[in-house]
Each structure stands twice: as structure tokens, then as C-alpha cells.
Amino acid sequence: MNASGSSTQVQPLQIDDITVIDNAKLKKAVTAAALGNAMEWFDFGVYGFVATALGKVFFPEASPAVQTIAALGTFSVPFLVRPLGGVFFGVMGDRFGRQKVLSLTIIIMAISTFCIGLIPSYEAIGLWAPLLLLLCKLAQGFSVGGEYTGAAIFVAEYAPDRQRGFLGSWLDFGSIAGFVLGAGLVVLLHTTLAEQRFLDWGWRLPFFVAGPLGLLGLYLRHAAEETPAFTQQLEKMEKEDRAAVQERPTVSFKDIFSKYRKALLVCIGVVLVTNITYYMLLTYMPTYLSSSLGYSEEHGVLIIVVVMIGMLFVQPMVGFLSDKVGRKPFLLIGSIGLLIFSIPAFHFIGSDNLGLIFLGLLVIAILLNCMTGVMASTLPALFPTRIRYSALASAFNVAIIVAGLTPTVAAWLVEGTNNVMMPAYYLLVAAVIGLATSFFLPETANRPLRGDTPNAANRxxxxxxxxxxxxxxxxxxxxxxxxxxxxxxxxxxxxxxxxxxxxxxxxxx
CATH class of the missing domain: 1.20.5 (Single alpha-helices involved in coiled-coils or other helix-helix interfaces)
Incomplete structure (x- = not known):
């Protein structure tokens, strides 16, 4: 019988137990994580912005409304496989390290996105066209299952405790920047190409950009070193049992759920309110403006681009302030704001006044910033290092199944009820979830990650x-x-x- 666990004496915490983060490695880690996330959301943004064109290319025999719903449905279906990717990459990340898994996810993501641009139209190969599109989206969904959570953990485990909110906010800065790049390309192509040329080949060009972006992201992630927290976890295991380092046994999901049920539910709640708002504003809104409200596609996309550029300035400010006042206040502000302002904002968006349309979108965007600004620093702090990737990826991607259906469900609700206010009511449900979650969310600002020793920027x-x-x-x-x-x-x-x-x-x- 091994009694070493009971006889091991815990040593007092000393100054050498505080991890001092190398600034050069920290910058490299944040850049590598944010760029990969930017590529992920570049694709999602492009897909949302060209959904109308994709409906015509891959579902030409359907009515315009059904084309849009079918194209957005192809966007939503891959979310069903994200939990599988989350489980797979989560276990891999806890066994073999965050850096290796993030290098793998960006390869799969880049190849599948690039291949979308190569798929022939329905007129050329018939039913194979939408099937190949779905296959590429499923591959994306599988890889993305481990992408955001892995990147969030990578940054959180590298960041000094007093800067985790600010540094973590750059992850979703990358997401928004990816959307801006995707939207900017779509606007440029719509402006320079005739509609038929855009349908023939112009829509493919944004997807080809994933190739060089993927190579750059892979280079940065391969050059980045493993996180200090994971390295310390391996060193601790090696001291206790050298064989355990080789075997790296995993904790069963039954044990994770029984021991960390509250943390899992809080994670799901935060992800739901944040990503429902995210997909409503940044993926569905261009289609809503063109298909439901009758604006030209270029007009709708241009308004969203301007709003997203504004979000880029707000995002790091929220992260910086969260290190001063905490994460919970921002989740509360975002949730209460959605509860109060969703309906007025959509009344503004439905007006014919450009200023009011922009104001309505800006209100939702700032409330979204309140949540995205703290999500990447909040979620990794809910779980200890040895199960952090597995638990976070599983909970995150279960919630994403619901959140990812937002564009499809919103389009279906508007089409089925002929009520353009349905997206606002949808956001009210998300707001209630966020408000309930905020009461159970533990404050993690300026504290070490759960079970980890503190991280400092200097001695x-x-x-x-x-x-x-x-x-x-x-x-x-x-x-x-x-x-x-x-x-x-x-x-x-x-x-x-x-x-x-x-x-x-x-x-x-």
C-alpha cells in the first residue's frame, strides 16, 4: 500500500514558487493564440456575409428565403460535432500539452476553410456540391471544438494574474478582427465585381485567404513554448510518480461532472449568453438587414464593419478594466443591458434612419464587448490545470451547440412568424441566462488560476x-x-x- 500521499509534507509557499513570466514568450503566446482565433472567425464572418450568395450557388432550386436558411443551416450543423472535437482535443491537451494541440487544430481549420473555395457549384456537380460544403464545415467544426478553449487556456496560463483580463481580451480582439477582415473582403469584392461574377467565382476568394493565414498561425504556434502551468503540472507528476508522466492518466468525465458541476454550469451559462449575442450580431445581422429588412447586401455589411471596428477599440478596454474592478460586473452589465435594450435596439435597426440603425447595432455591440472582454480570462480560471482543457472544451462546446443555432433559428423565426422583432426576443432569453449565471460566477480577477501558483510580471x-x-x-x-x-x-x-x-x-x- 502506497502511503506517500498521506506522508508528504506540504512546504510553505516561497517567492520561488511564484512564476515570473518572460515578457517575450508572453507576447509570442498571445499573438499565436489571437491569430489562430482570428482565422477561425474570419471564416465564420465570411460565411455569414456571403450566405445569400452561397444559397444561390449551392441551393439554386430553392426559394430565396429557403436558400438563406439552408446556407445558414450548413453553417449551424457543424456545431453538432464541436463537442466531439472538444472532447478529443481536450483530452489531448491535458495529456500532451496545449501547444501541440493548438498547432493541430489550426492545420485542420486552414485546410478545411481553403477547400470551401475549391468546391464546384450545384450546377457543375449537383448534390455533391452541398455535401462537400457540409463535409468541409464538419471538419471545421471538429477542429474549432478545441480551438477557442485551447487558445483561451494558452493565454490564461501564460498571463500574469494582474493582467489576465487585459491579455485574454486580445483573443476575442482577434475574433472581431477576423470578422472585420472577412467583411472588408466581401465589401471590396461586391464593390469591384458585378453580381454574376461574384456568384461565379468572387465568393471563393475570401476562403483562399485561409491558406497563408493558416501557415502564419502554424509557424507562430509551433514557435511558442508550452505554458508554465502545464509544465509545472508535469514536473509535479514526475516528482510523485515518473511512470505517471508517461501514462498521463485522464480523469473520467463522470468524475469531472460530479466534482465540478457548478463550474461546468457557470461555464455553459457564460458561453450561451456571450455567443448567442455574438452570432446574432456578427453572423446573422448582415443577412437580417438584407433578407428581412430589404437593405442591399453591401449596405448591411458596411454598417456591421463600422460597428466591429468600434468594437476593436472597446474590447481591450473592457479587459483592462476587468483587472481593476473584476469580471462579474461586466457580465452583469452585459446581461442587464440586453434585458433592457434589446427591443429598443431592434426598433432602431428596423427604422429607415441610418443613424438609428447604427445606434441600435452599437448598443448591442458594446453589451457584447462587456462579455467577450472577460470570457477568455474567466472560463479557464474555473478548473484546475490537470482537467482544465477537457472540462472547459466539453462544457464550452455543449453550450455552442445551442448558440451556434442562433442564425438558423433567428432566420426561421422571422420567416415563420413574419415578425422582424423575433431576434430581439431571442436575445432576451439569452439575457436571462446571463443574469442567472452572473450570480453564481466566482470572482477570479487578480487571483491565480484554480489550483495553480501565482503568476507575476516581474520579481x-x-x-x-x-x-x-x-x-x-x-x-x-x-x-x-x-x-x-x-x-x-x-x-x-x-x-x-x-x-x-x-x-x-x-x-x-
Whole structure:
């Protein structure tokens, strides 16, 4: 019987236990993660912006409304395989490291996106055209299942505790930048090409951009080193059991759910409210403006591009402020804001006044910034290192199944009810989920990731974090002492009660 676990003496936390992050490695890690995320959302953005054209190319025999729904449906179906990708890459990431998995996901993502631009039209190969499109989207969905969560963990495990919000916000900065690049290309192609030329071959060009972007992202991720937290986890395992490093046993998902149920549910709630809003604004909105409200496709996309450029400036500001005031306030602001302003915003969007349309979109965009600005720094802090990738990828992608259906469901609701306010009501449901989640979300700002030692930007900051860690330990010990005192009082009361009962019985002591 191995009793080493019970006999191992825990050493006091020392200054050398605080990880001081190398600034050059940190910049490389953030850039590599953000660029891969930008490529992922570049594709999603392009797909949403050219959905009308794709409907005509791959579903020409359907009505215009059904074409749009079918094209967006092809966008949504891959979300069903994202949990499979999340489980696969999550387990891989916890066993073999974050850096290796992120290099693999960006390869699959780049190849599948590039191949969309190569698919012949329905007129050329018939039913094979939409089937090949679906196959490429399924490959994307599988790889993306491990992409965002892996990138968020990669940045979070590298970031100093006091800068995690700011640095994590650049991950979704990359997402928005990818959308802007995709939308900008679509606007440029629509402006320079006649409609028939765009349908013939122009829509393919944005997907070809994924090739060089993927190569650049792969180079950066391959050059980045493994995260300090994962490296420390391997070193800890090696000290305890050298064989365990080779085997790297995984924790069952049953154990993860039983031990971290609250964290999983909080993760799902945060992902739902954030990504439903995300897909509503950045993927469905161009189609909504053109198909439901009658604006020209170029006009609708141009408005969204301007809004997204504004979001690029707000995004890092939210991350920076979250390091000062916390993550919970921003989730609360975003959720309450959606609850109050969704319906007025869509009334503005449905007006014929360009200024009001822009104002309506800007309101939703700023509320979305409140959530995307803290999501990448909040979610990795919910789980310990040894299961962080597996647990986060699984919960994230379960929620994404629902969130990814947003463009399709919103289009179907508008078409089925002939009510252009249905997207606003959809956002109200998301707001309620976000509001409920915010009450259970633990505050993680300026604290180490769960179960990890603190990360500092320099030696001086490490000394401050060490003192804060001591203060936190003292507070926790006081709380435990109070709980012990309560239990001792309860135990004494129970003993007195037992003795009184025993005294009334002739044969009990």
C-alpha cells in the first residue's frame, strides 16, 4: 500500500514558487493564440456575409428565403460535432500539452476553410456540391471544438494574474478582427465585381485567404513554448510518480461532472449568453438587414464593419478594466443591458434612419464587448490545470451547440412568424441566462488560476503576490477555524442530547 500521499509534507509557499513570466514568450503566446482565433472567425464572418450568395450557388432550386436558411443551416450543423472535437482535443491537451494541440487544430481549420473555395457549384456537380460544403464545415467544426478553449487556456496560463483580463481580451480582439477582415473582403469584392461574377467565382476568394493565414498561425504556434502551468503540472507528476508522466492518466468525465458541476454550469451559462449575442450580431445581422429588412447586401455589411471596428477599440478596454474592478460586473452589465435594450435596439435597426440603425447595432455591440472582454480570462480560471482543457472544451462546446443555432433559428423565426422583432426576443432569453449565471460566477480577477501558483510580471510583483497569497491563506484558515468551531458546538450539543436520552434508559451508558 502506497502511503506517500498521506506522508508528504506540504512546504510553505516561497517567492520561488511564484512564476515570473518572460515578457517575450508572453507576447509570442498571445499573438499565436489571437491569430489562430482570428482565422477561425474570419471564416465564420465570411460565411455569414456571403450566405445569400452561397444559397444561390449551392441551393439554386430553392426559394430565396429557403436558400438563406439552408446556407445558414450548413453553417449551424457543424456545431453538432464541436463537442466531439472538444472532447478529443481536450483530452489531448491535458495529456500532451496545449501547444501541440493548438498547432493541430489550426492545420485542420486552414485546410478545411481553403477547400470551401475549391468546391464546384450545384450546377457543375449537383448534390455533391452541398455535401462537400457540409463535409468541409464538419471538419471545421471538429477542429474549432478545441480551438477557442485551447487558445483561451494558452493565454490564461501564460498571463500574469494582474493582467489576465487585459491579455485574454486580445483573443476575442482577434475574433472581431477576423470578422472585420472577412467583411472588408466581401465589401471590396461586391464593390469591384458585378453580381454574376461574384456568384461565379468572387465568393471563393475570401476562403483562399485561409491558406497563408493558416501557415502564419502554424509557424507562430509551433514557435511558442508550452505554458508554465502545464509544465509545472508535469514536473509535479514526475516528482510523485515518473511512470505517471508517461501514462498521463485522464480523469473520467463522470468524475469531472460530479466534482465540478457548478463550474461546468457557470461555464455553459457564460458561453450561451456571450455567443448567442455574438452570432446574432456578427453572423446573422448582415443577412437580417438584407433578407428581412430589404437593405442591399453591401449596405448591411458596411454598417456591421463600422460597428466591429468600434468594437476593436472597446474590447481591450473592457479587459483592462476587468483587472481593476473584476469580471462579474461586466457580465452583469452585459446581461442587464440586453434585458433592457434589446427591443429598443431592434426598433432602431428596423427604422429607415441610418443613424438609428447604427445606434441600435452599437448598443448591442458594446453589451457584447462587456462579455467577450472577460470570457477568455474567466472560463479557464474555473478548473484546475490537470482537467482544465477537457472540462472547459466539453462544457464550452455543449453550450455552442445551442448558440451556434442562433442564425438558423433567428432566420426561421422571422420567416415563420413574419415578425422582424423575433431576434430581439431571442436575445432576451439569452439575457436571462446571463443574469442567472452572473450570480453564481466566482470572482477570479487578480487571483491565480484554480489550483495553480501565482503568476507575476516581474520579481517585484511576485513579492506582492506572495504577500497577497499569505493574506488569502490566513483569511481561509480563519474561515475554516470558524467552521470547525461551529461543528464542535454542534457536536457538543449532540453529545449532551445523547447523554440526556441515555440517562433515561437503564441499559445505555
Amino acid at each position: 517585484r510583483e511576485a513579492k506582492v503576490l506572495l504577500q497577497q497569497a499569505y493574506d488569502h491563506i490566513e483569511e481561509t484558515v480563519q474561515e475554516v477555524d470558524a467552521e470547525i468551531a461551529e461543528l464542535e458546538e454542534r457536536l457538543a450539543s449532540l453529545r449532551q442530547r445523547r447523554q440526556r436520552l441515555a440517562d433515561r434508559h437503564p441499559h445505555l451508558e
